[in-house]
Amino acid sequence: MINKIGTHLKDIETPELIIDLDILESNVNTVSKAYKDSHLKMRAHTKNLKSPYLARKQVEAGGSNGGVCTAKVSEAEVMLEGGFDNILIANQVVSDDKIERLCSLAKFADMKVGIDNIDNLNNLSKFAIKHNVVLGVLVEINTSMFRCGVRSSEHAVELAKHAVELEGIDFKGVMSHQSIKGLPTEDERWKVGEGYLEICLESKRAIEEAGIDVEIVSTGETFTFDIALKYPEITEIQGGTYALMDLNYPYMPFDIAVKVFSTIIDIEDDKITIDAGNKCIAAPNNATPLIEGVKSELVEMGLDYSIHKISDNKKYNIGDKVYLLTTHEDGLINRWDKFVGIRKEIVEGSWDILGRGCHH
Amino acid sequence: MINKIGTHLKDIETPELIIDLDILESNVNTVSKAYKDSHLKMRAHTKNLKSPYLARKQVEAGGSNGGVCTAKVSEAEVMLEGGFDNILIANQVVSDDKIERLCSLAKFADMKVGIDNIDNLNNLSKFAIKHNVVLGVLVEINTSMFRCGVRSSEHAVELAKHAVELEGIDFKGVMSHQSIKGLPTEDERWKVGEGYLEICLESKRAIEEAGIDVEIVSTGETFTFDIALKYPEITEIQGGTYALMDLNYPYMPFDIAVKVFSTIIDIEDDKITIDAGNKCIAAPNNATPLIEGVKSELVEMGLDYSIHKISDNKKYNIGDKVYLLTTHEDGLINRWDKFVGIRKEIVEGSWDILGRGCHH
Incomplete structure (x- = not known):
């Protein structure tokens, strides 16, 4: 595991479940302010x-x-x-x-x-x-x-x-x-x-x-x-x-803190293939994932990869990193054993997701 | 955990990932006979x-x-x-x-x-x-x-x-x-x-x-x-x-050994709700699960439950157990930490699925 504390995002091994701690803290503070008194x-x-x-x-x-x-x-x-x-x-x-x-x-x-x-x-x-x-x-x-x-x-x-x-x-x-x-x-x-x-x-x-x-x-x-x-x-x-939020509530005063950090492993015309699939994220029917920051559309989802069509003019290279966002936070987090907490693109810690996989 | 060795299927806690060891052994023997010489x-x-x-x-x-x-x-x-x-x-x-x-x-x-x-x-x-x-x-x-x-x-x-x-x-x-x-x-x-x-x-x-x-x-x-x-x-x-097989190959000389054993938690007309959903089984788009032994159709799938329409005249009661079968064995097994091996409806052992959740 090279995703140790202090590592810069550009150097971490992917795919990885990332929580942006600044965004998380901003979200919970919004509620605490509203409920304080x-x-x-x-x-x-x-x-x-x-x-x-x-x-x-x-x-x-x-x-x-x-x-x-x-x-x-x-x-x-x-x-x-x-x-x-x-x-x-x-x-x-x-x-x-x-x-x-x-x-x-x-x-x-x-x-x-x-x-x-x-x-x-x-x-x-x-x-x-x-x-x-x-x-x-x-x-x-x-x-x-x-x-x-x-x-x-x-x-x-x-x-x-x-x-x-x-x-x-x-x-x-x-x-x-x-x-x-x-x-x-x-x-x-x-x-x-x-x-x-x-x-x-x-x-x-x-x-x-x-x-x-x-x-x-x-x-x-x-x-x-x-x-x-x-x-x-x-x-x-x-x-x-x-x-942590997901794509379902853009109208609420919260931002998305949880994302799958992923590497582009193939490019063909306007389609990019990334190293995150169904094993990383809830499946399309209840969580059609999108690439953050550009207009994107899911083309195909395998267990270990997914293909996304990019409709902006953004140009990528193999090896570039992207964030995958989900419409279903519950299903996403259940796919992972740990999350990596980052702040300003630096790994601050890694925590076990103890409630993952609870079937009973 | 009550799913210990010697327990009868009717007494095990659900949902559970079951492998029928007789069927598994029959499947691997079919290949070994063909390749022996x-x-x-x-x-x-x-x-x-x-x-x-x-x-x-x-x-x-x-x-x-x-x-x-x-x-x-x-x-x-x-x-x-x-x-x-x-x-x-x-x-x-x-x-x-x-x-x-x-x-x-x-x-x-x-x-x-x-x-x-x-x-x-x-x-x-x-x-x-x-x-x-x-x-x-x-x-x-x-x-x-x-x-x-x-x-x-x-x-x-x-x-x-x-x-x-x-x-x-x-x-x-x-x-x-x-x-x-x-x-x-x-x-x-x-x-x-x-x-x-x-x-x-x-x-x-x-x-x-x-x-x-x-x-x-x-x-x-x-x-x-x-x-x-x-x-x-x-x-x-x-x-x-x-x-282990799945629903995709009924024309091959193998039977399905891996199933999710599940309890009926609600019944409404011809629909049964069971305690197995997306957390137990790959999601519908690449693995529409079916109830074994009857004509069934998936109506709705939540994280911890799914609703199935039964089109045979079979009558169920709340608490009855059913097997859920999948079209995508890879995705199914990745949802579980362990499987329970059964033989003639008796638990023979429980084994860790060491390769589950391998994202990298």
């Missing part, structure tokens, strides 16, 4: 970052509640090992083997999990009693994705009522997750964002009207981090993408 | 397998020359560590940093590499002299893919003539790699396969006519493993996919 705090979502080190960067910047989200039990195990003791699995945990692992974690950390089904809730209680732990639960509210979450506030109330009666279960509140497609105008973004947040709050209010306290409203994401400030009832935002 | 031997291509353990299974079955292929220097490093000392990088190694690593390997193993460019060949010689090693070279012949390889036998002769003059370089012969699309009939397969092999042999003969010995003709792959037996001049086949 607010009721609203960030709960870093780590399904994107997959790294306790990077999650700590978010927390240490300020404006955070000190907790993290994960999508899976295996990711929660990595975050507990990385020093976090307040973890929300922003998803359902349904199979017995994984519920048992969740209970093991609850011996060492404040563990919370999403629920949208009464049988699953009963099962969580059964295993919590068996292991003598308490599991925090948040009713997940479907706002748009129709993947998980209750479809009505009546169902949310029913689950909350049941949760407060169950041994081993601590009812904490509600959560939701959503996404926005394409490149919305500022007006569209606010309208769509407010709509999603209000669906979540509708269930929160219905639960309170049924006489049950709601301590946590955990919702939002990168595209609503500022919109949520409008709602005093929202207690935390599940922000993931904002720290 | 032949001039033609197998050189296991390990860009698919990524595992010295699995490569050894191929070699130990018989009909092998004891060597392996890799696609990259980093994969060759893994195979040397795994006990192989006869390695062909069936690709070009072009950048200075990787040529230096190739030379380091050549101190411990018989290293061979593909060439298709005179500047690259000169550079290989320069570094071989610097490190006091000898690098074997094979001229790569383009037969159909127009990715690497010389486009004419004249160019092949030119490179061979130059190679035999160079210090630090041992000219070994020629190589080619090719693929076949779709589901050819037996006649089409033979016609296309013979055509590709003959393009490679044309360069081999031209080099010999120029008075240069050709020791190795390394060509073919799973779809020509039997066709190549017709040509006494071919010395070895670069066979990769045949050992």
Whole structure:
């Protein structure tokens, strides 16, 4: 490995997963400034970052509640090992083997999990009693994705009522997750964002009207981090993408910090072939990568190379280096064991991505 | 981890990368029977397998020359560590940093590499002299893919003539790699396969006519493993996919040994959602996965789940287990750190996939 500390970018071996530390710090500072004096705090979502080190960067910047989200039990195990003791699995945990692992974690950390089904809730209680732990639960509210979450506030109330009666279960509140497609105008973004947040709050209010306290409203994401400030009832935002960013959010006040640094290995007319393919970056269907700084289009993607058509008049030579950008940060980071942190084109460090490859 | 030795499949935690050892052994035995008394031997291509353990299974079955292929220097490093000392990088190694690593390997193993460019060949010689090693070279012949390889036998002769003059370089012969699309009939397969092999042999003969010995003709792959037996001049086949197989070769005498074992986590009408997505399997564009044993169609693929439409009348329950099959074994195996070997539905062992994630 020649990518050691102090090496200049022009000398590093490629392909390499690069994080520009100046950009990362600027992104996390944008959020910490917005949340510093607010009721609203960030709960870093780590399904994107997959790294306790990077999650700590978010927390240490300020404006955070000190907790993290994960999508899976295996990711929660990595975050507990990385020093976090307040973890929300922003998803359902349904199979017995994984519920048992969740209970093991609850011996060492404040563990919370999403629920949208009464049988699953009963099962969580059964295993919590068996292991003598308490599991925090948040009713997940479907706002748009129709993947998980209750479809009505009546169902949310029913689950909350049941949760407060169950041994081993601590009812904490509600959560939701959503996404926005394409490149919305500022007006569209606010309208769509407010709509999603209000669906979540509708269930929160219905639960309170049924006489049950709601301590946590955990919702939002990168595209609503500022919109949520409008709602005093929202207690935390599940922000993931904002720290490292990808091509999906050019309209937000964040820059792309994570890139694949790659060498041009072949040139034919207006096409360049680089040494980064599907093994380095999520595949085209959910992440069509682009070369940074020029108009480029993906022509072909192999496992270890990709071909890009350059439509600017930029001329390249074999051996030149380029940055590849992605539309899907989560998939990108999952392809790598380590990232190299750079500042002003000099390697500042290399860190293991401990949450990579968590399948369970 | 509950996927320990002796566990029945029904009790293992999912998703899991499974290799059916009976099927694997049947596949490698098919090749070893065909090559046992032949001039033609197998050189296991390990860009698919990524595992010295699995490569050894191929070699130990018989009909092998004891060597392996890799696609990259980093994969060759893994195979040397795994006990192989006869390695062909069936690709070009072009950048200075990787040529230096190739030379380091050549101190411990018989290293061979593909060439298709005179500047690259000169550079290989320069570094071989610097490190006091000898690098074997094979001229790569383009037969159909127009990715690497010389486009004419004249160019092949030119490179061979130059190679035999160079210090630090041992000219070994020629190589080619090719693929076949779709589901050819037996006649089409033979016609296309013979055509590709003959393009490679044309360069081999031209080099010999120029008075240069050709020791190795390394060509073919799973779809020509039997066709190549017709040509006494071919010395070895670069066979990769045949050992574990994928959905691309139903017309060949091999079965699929590698699968993702997965749990159904949601059912809606004729659609099942399973706990295996892009983090487990190469993405749809180059590997549309299918559920084994029924007519199925991919509807949606997330990082940690996928939705499949079942068009048979098969009824499932949440918690049922299914096998997911892939069209791209290379991409699939690269997603996993380990595989679980099973025999008659019982876990027989779990092995690290040492070549996973080799980016360099």
